[in-house]
Amino acid sequence: MEEEPRIGGVFGAIAGLLGMSVIAGALVAALGMPAIAVSTGAASSAAGYWDVLPDYITIGEQSNRTRIFATQNGEPVQIATIFEQNREEVAYEGISENVLNAAIAAEDPNFWEHNGVYLPSLLRATAEVLADRDDAGGSTITMQLVRNELVAESQRYLQSDPELAERLFTEATETTPARKLQEVRYAIALEKEYSKEQILGAYLNIATFGNNLYGIQTAAHYYFGVDASELDVNQSAALLAIVQSPNALRLDVEENLQRNDVRRGYILDNMADEGMITAEEAAALKPERPALNIQQVQNGCMASRLPWICDYVRNTVEQDEAFGENAAERRAEFRHGGYDIYTTIDVDVQERAQQIMQDRAPATAEGYDLGAASSGVEPGTGRIQYMVQNRALDASENAAPGTTALNYNADRWMGGSSGFQSGSTYKAFVLLEWLQEGHSLDDNLDSRRRAFTDFHASCQPGSMEPWDPKNFTTQPDRMNVRYATTNSSNTGYAAMAEQLDLCGIRDMAQSLGVHRADGRDLEFYAPTILGTNEIAPLTLAAAFAGIAAEGRYCDPIIIDRVERDGEEIERPDANCRQAFDPQVADVAIGALQDVYNGTGRQARPSGGTPVFAKTGTADDYRQSWIAAASSKMATASWVGNVTGGENGQNLSRASINGSSARLVSHYFSRDMLSYSNERFGGDAWPAAGPRVVQSAQPGAPAGPELQQGVVPDLAGLTADEAGPLLDSLGFSMVVGEPVNSGYSAGRISFTNPAAGSSAPEGTPVTVYASNGVPRS
Template sequence: MSAIAGILVTAMVTPALAVTGIAANNSIGMFENLPSYIKPDALAEKTNIYATQSDGTPVLLASVFEQNREEVGWDQISPFVKDAVIATEDPRFYSHGGVDIASTLRAAAGNALETSASGASTISMQYVRNILVQKAESIQDEAERDAAYKEATRTSVDRKLKEMKLAIGLEKEFSKDDILLGYLNIAPFGGRVYGIQSAAQYYFGVNASDLTVAQAASLIATVNEPNGLRIDEPENIPDNQARRDKDVLPSMLKEHKITQAQYDEAIATPVTANIVQPSTGCQTANPIGAGFFCDYVTHVVKNDPAFGADEDTRWTNFKTGGYQIYTTLDLDLQNAAKSAMDTYVPYTYDFDLGGSLVTVEPGTGRILSMVQNKDFSDDPEVTATNLGASAINYSTDYAYGGSTGFQVGSTYKIFTLAEWLKTGHSLGDVLNGNAGTLNLSQFKDSCTGGNGGTYSVKNDGGSNPGNVTVMQATRDSVNLAFLRMAQKLDQCEIRKTAEAFGVHRADGDPLGENPADVLGTNEIAPLTMAAAFAAVAHQGLYCSPIAISKILDSTGNELPVPQSTCSQAVDPNIAAAMAVALQGVVNGGTGSQSNPNDGIPHLGKTGTTDSEKDTWFVGASTKLATAVWIGNVVGTVSIRNTSIAGESGGNVRHDVWKQYMTDADGKYGGDAFPVADRTLVNGVQVQIPNVAGMSVDAAKAALTTAGFDYQDGGVIDSTQTAGTVDSSSPAGTASKGSTITVFTSNGQLRTVPNVVGMSPDDAKKAITGAGIEAGQIAFEGPSGGNAKVTATNPGAGNPIRFGSDKLRVTTKAG
């Protein structure tokens, strides 16, 4: 039939074109030279994004599309639809070869003056036109796209001839059923609704297989003028019903596709829409707080070359590729995360309050939950008026739809801790934790050469804990101890260790490595910190975060997806020792309020930035690592000094983490962390030399020789000779490499001798002989005869300041 149609059309075009002024001797050649083959491209289909229920069942989070289309098979379409379109648009569909010659000849005269090119379009020809339009719409360049669309839709005889030639070629390659199926899947039904399945779902809330005669006829009526007859706009319903009742249903009856009874019933049925809005865009995932995770998935696709050569191509492929994206999101954990966030962090507040919670699975990098105290919306009109909505994902990097990050405070100390342990130190090493002014030139930096000047620092709350072990410094988050640890390390290597844990700034700039950065001044996303702590919890193995488990294309074939890359950030023994220290934070340290106390071991670290504008708790079990950030999105309001929903703001991070992890532990459980090497925990214990009475230089040499670091503790009141060493802290034993603080005597103290039982005169001689001035002695009681000393205040063996303190001597008659 196609061959015959080609011959007949070739013979037919000469008189048809001659009337239009085209020379007859050119007409046949022009037709013969037209392209004869067109291949249907993959249809633009909506992409669906899924989370996972406990039983593994996928649950739709959202759909993203340019054309709301779901391609279906032959058996998934009601026979009434097929019959309606054939009876109305092309009754001789199954008997012609792509062009209905009789209809074309009748239309030729009417179209001779090119006032219209309508009429005589078979289903095959309409399918060709839709294919050409689809191809035009897939062009990336806007000018090329507009030109191709105009060419595919312009009213002209030569465009009609091109359709004929391509329709004939199409019928040589495909069966009639395949052409009809392709037409029904590609056809526009108004707005962004394409294809019979999406049209059935959108307009009537049913699948294409379940359409009634009346519904099928109404949808087929729409294809004649999709935007003018779409029934989601009430003003169009009368025109749709008129075309249905005057053209579609009578044609079906005439062609014996329906019975008289079916016709009567359908005519009596008013056109009534049951509009079911499609899940479109990530905001539809907001009810479970997953709008931002959904948006993160879209940015993963935009940023990964696996989905196209550039971002525009990748985004187009995403919106039109009909992907089925199965994500790592665990609905149980997501619901628990949303519940915890909603309980403690309001969506709006007196200032721009932000809250984020994100969980990463140790050993896999799978992101299992992600929430914040906002609803996702990328509509500027919504976010401009609704402070509880945002397009900025607080959990992620700027390149993935996030902010430029937040200072992470003392959570960053774990990287100094890791480098400390890597370089042969231990948790038992002792350092001075008191506030002070540090010489920046004493901080080594093999990358930048270091800095000059001074840096005055205090501990949180102004505490001065004295000498502390690294274990205690971690538990209590002692700033000065960590800075003094950093003085013994290389700032460049601390940065490299952080990078080995996947840490990077959220804005894409390089990590800073100044001494202040030891205390967490780099601005980092919560997802990054969660992944870093996951590495500590999984024997030092860092796995980059991933959000996608599997992607199927529109044909059901599996596509490559971004994979987690895992690498050993630190040796497992180092990670085990880090876990020991970080468990202390949860068990009695600054993070004890976050402890679920549910029998599952946890590690973690608190973080609070300058002015308390950002507060953090990042922690993990062996199964889950979770970061919680509560802070200022913009501004510098003190979270600690703010009451949030009746709770002290500084505690909110703990409340959120504890409630969430209690629920999460109930599902995932957790094991004991690996046992750490004793030398990494306690260090090599060494006897500290007794340096009392030595010169400062001699004491420094003795301590250095024994393997300790000397630190000047300053001058104190002492009974030792002025300028000599009074004492050291600690004394006895300490781990090799510890800092021993040495205190120098000012010689201002004298030791009270034991004069009880002596006569007053003998007592006075003994006291002045001990270096105490006579003017400091105050006798109380008889002094003559047989008087004896019964007591002194201070008592024997106690110190007294030379020249100022009084020594009271009590006497009694013998």
């Protein structure tokens, strides 16, 4: 066993060192002890220097791990650990007596008797300093705590002021008589302010145990898989051995073990000398190396169970002033602050959504730069229910294929991209503004393909540019608003926009939290009604949650509760408010439910839960969307090109898992809402009064008053049989694309408007015949 250095000969060496009398004089004056080979003059002159040194230091709050939780089976489940220093603090009462004894035996046998400084050891250490050698071994536990506190203080400025952090670190660790004297001054002050138990507990919480492990609780968990309260004598000695030289004596490196054994043996012998254990116990324990049970702790969002949730929480903390005055401070607090953050996420919902995403949208597709993302938000609360995408989180410099550092669901300032054109999902806000202004679903529209010129924007005086939109499919020249919504008629909605204020449409969207993901102002010229603004999926999901909550919009939130040191602290608020008339929402929802009979038919979820939706595509099918909701969950699902602009491929020309890529978002929405409906159910929305349902409004195209009719049930008929019947009732017929159905090929499966619906004469009724393939 290696021998520890002894004090013998120290005073003789000190006497010959330049300047020793001044340092020793200061110590003698401070400690009130008899001078040993020090003149009264030296002590007197040193006292003046001593009196001007700072004498105030506190035991600061140490850098702690931030933990992020989700819920599973109603209980919190930790999904991520974030730390700059891996530390889990523990109260003095939670530390085994074996640890307390081992610390004192290893570092400071006179701990309970001295006032922060033990003069013989200090004089030896001062001699080492003056001889330009390491001063290790001469400091009491209190003095070591002082040094560690000063180092920790310097690290708090790493993010906000790196130069200050470096200067403070140097001052705390430099080997100079002045630094040693200051350490003594602080140690004495610390002993006056705190109890011995507080000092010893703080020391064991700040001590380093190798491998970025700080504090005895963290070390106990990592090396042995137990709490600090459960450590036995041999484990305690092995851990306290590490403190002397953390990198050289850490227990998880094979070549360190023999050196750790030597130091552990020394500590056990000291414990025997101090009467903490018997000599026989020490002798028996020294050959028995304690068995390791290494428990790895994964640090950071990339190692999280739910990486994108962790990443969004991190960005939430960095952006919200509840966590600090500026971004640098908030970033530091996230990694140092010891938060327990409880999210809105249910693990089962998140993992089910991620599995559906993996099944529907692979991270890599040959010849195609495919991106896909979906978010779910709870109507009426804004609580984010899930957030998934097809690419894994990898923020490293050499990211693997099929990964990304961007959260496609989020805004740019929340770790996302600049967003994606939302396509015709934006028509939902045009519809709401139409109804809010007193128009009706039954208003007749001149939907002919032409240049539309009569646009108005009150917030931007002057004429708006003419616009000549086209439809993706053949559309009738006249239609009502319900039909235009179900079939996503671009010309029909252009006719609606001519009768509205474009700024009012923008304002309606903004009332539901809609904003551009790149931070620019929401645009409002005529083509924006078809979704040219670039929006993040989470934004659209939150907006549809507002519609589902009958106009009550809440900002999307991912944090339910935040605790620090057991105390709940402020968290971001959902800021819920009523955006528009609930009756308007009820009528709009009725129209949007019919979308499942039109452009959203492949996205219809299973079960009888009431749902509504709006589909959307961007120019040349580069992006495809569907936003949908029940009363319990609102979702927005996007699939499209990660490569933006003109480089993006046409989704309708790409095949993913045997289906058109443009339908991937539809299939995801169908599967996710089917799961939601089965798990959470959902309520029907109230039927709206007639004010915004059937009353024709001024500004609709002039013509004779239209009579109402009832759409017949055409299921099982052929188109040739249905056409004359519809004509006889005053309707016209449009043939839609064949669909999967239980009917034989060529037989009508359903219509839009649906059978039994009331509709004005002349309304086109789209018939959807079976393609002969049963619906899965």
